[in-house]
């Protein structure tokens with residue numbers, strides 16, 4: 061195998077010792093894969109030739125960004141890992157027409173640090189600082205800011221990719237890239253992205269609310285969404301009381317765009333509440349709740365709340381709640397789902413702007429996870445709000461969903477060379493092909509007579 065890879069890659073682009081490849085066996089899920097080797101391509105030609113080699117010698121490829129997938133979609137199952145880290149350049153920043161062209165290994169964080177100086181922003185950040193744009197587009201990523209900015213797919217204006225047959229599609233060529241969105245490295249290898257950007261938010265502030273009951277919480281959520289400042293809401297984050305050990309309250313964190321509203325103006329106008337809040341906050345570095353204040357946000361700096369939310373994550377991990385699911389519900393199901401988690405002592409956080417819930421499990425609670433999915437199906441929920449399917453949720457897809465994905469696989473990766481055990485099983489795809497009643501197509505790939 062390694063000798064064959066040497067026909068395409070330089071020695072320093074191939075990794076095959078345990079020391080070098082073991083870390084590619086994992087992602088941010090609990091799954092462990094078994095990579096055969098890792099290659100780091102630096103051109104589309106090398107990727108196309110690699111696909112030719114994979115078809116000829118019958119091995120599969122697993123695409124890899126930063127490996128932070130929570131579903132096992134970046135783990136390699138007896139396959140060669142395609143590490144995209146050389147595709148790391150921001151190619152064009154067009155602030156006039158508000159778009160950029162980037163290679164897929166650029167992280168949201170890096171992109172935003174470049175755009176910041178120009179007053180622009182790509183609004184899909186999270187506490188994951190290393191996730192790549194290729195990973196985001198491939199998993200159908202949802203950030204808490206989607207409440208304000210809408211879906212990631214609406215920000216993808218074009219894509220360059222090589223499908224499983226080795227065919228290269230260029231950025232301006234056609235709209236078929238829409239099929240590749242959210243396909244988890246199972247249909248094509250993304251090599252360039254054209255993305256929409258927006259003007260950056262100059263000032264953000266949080267409102268933080270506590271509640272004793274779910275009803276109170278949902279009432280407030282409704283009020284805020286319909287309220288005077290609804291157009292300023294950036295994100296809405298919920299932490300259930302089962303997350304905190306000592307704090308038996310539900311918390312809601314609502315982030316607002318407070319650009320153009322100055323706290324100092326309020327103080328100079330003699331707004332006593334603001335003055336009082338500021339001094340208490342200064343003293344205690346805690347939060348103040350007073351829903352009578354003029355504005356529904358607090359004076360605390362955004363970083364403080366972000367820090368607090370990160371502490372929630374660490375707390376859950378330290379208590380061994382390391383399995384995270386991401387079902388999505390419509391708002392009338394929120395109450396029942398929060399109750400279900402509470403009754404079963406499942407710690408829960410949620411992005412209530414987008415209706416995505418993050419129930420946490422430890423490693424020996426698979427029965428509880430199945431039970432939760434029964435609730436998802438009975439209540440017309442979605443199996444995944446943003447993390448994708450990977451290995452983790454394959455069993456929860458309906459037969460129609462499996463057929464629909466197989467149809468795309470049939471079109472773009474007939475020989476199942478790309479991430480071949482993710483989203484649907486290998487045998488399920490073979491059955492689909494048999495049902496279609498066609499024999500194996502001739503390879504479409506030009507292999508440059510290398511092999």
Ligand SMILES: Cc1cc2nc3c(=O)[nH]c(=O)nc-3n(C[C@H](O)[C@H](O)[C@H](O)COP(=O)(O)OP(=O)(O)OC[C@H]3O[C@@H](n4cnc5c(N)ncnc54)[C@H](O)[C@@H]3O)c2cc1C
Pocket residue numbers: 087088122123124125126127128129130133134144164185186187188190191192193194195196197198199200201202203204243244245246248249250251446447479
């Ligand atoms: C702390 C933390 C916070 C997170 N927060 C969120 C969140 O807010 N919202 C959310 O939706 N998810 C979140 N996630 C999940 C994860 O970050 C996302 O799934 C992210 O999109 C993965 O990016 P990555 O670069 O790590 O991709 P990887 O994990 O390396 O890969 C993810 C998938 O994309 C494919 N892929 C990668 N690059 C390419 C390419 N160039 N071409 C084709 N396929 C490719 C891989 O094969 C794999 O199927 C979080 C994860 C962590 C650990």
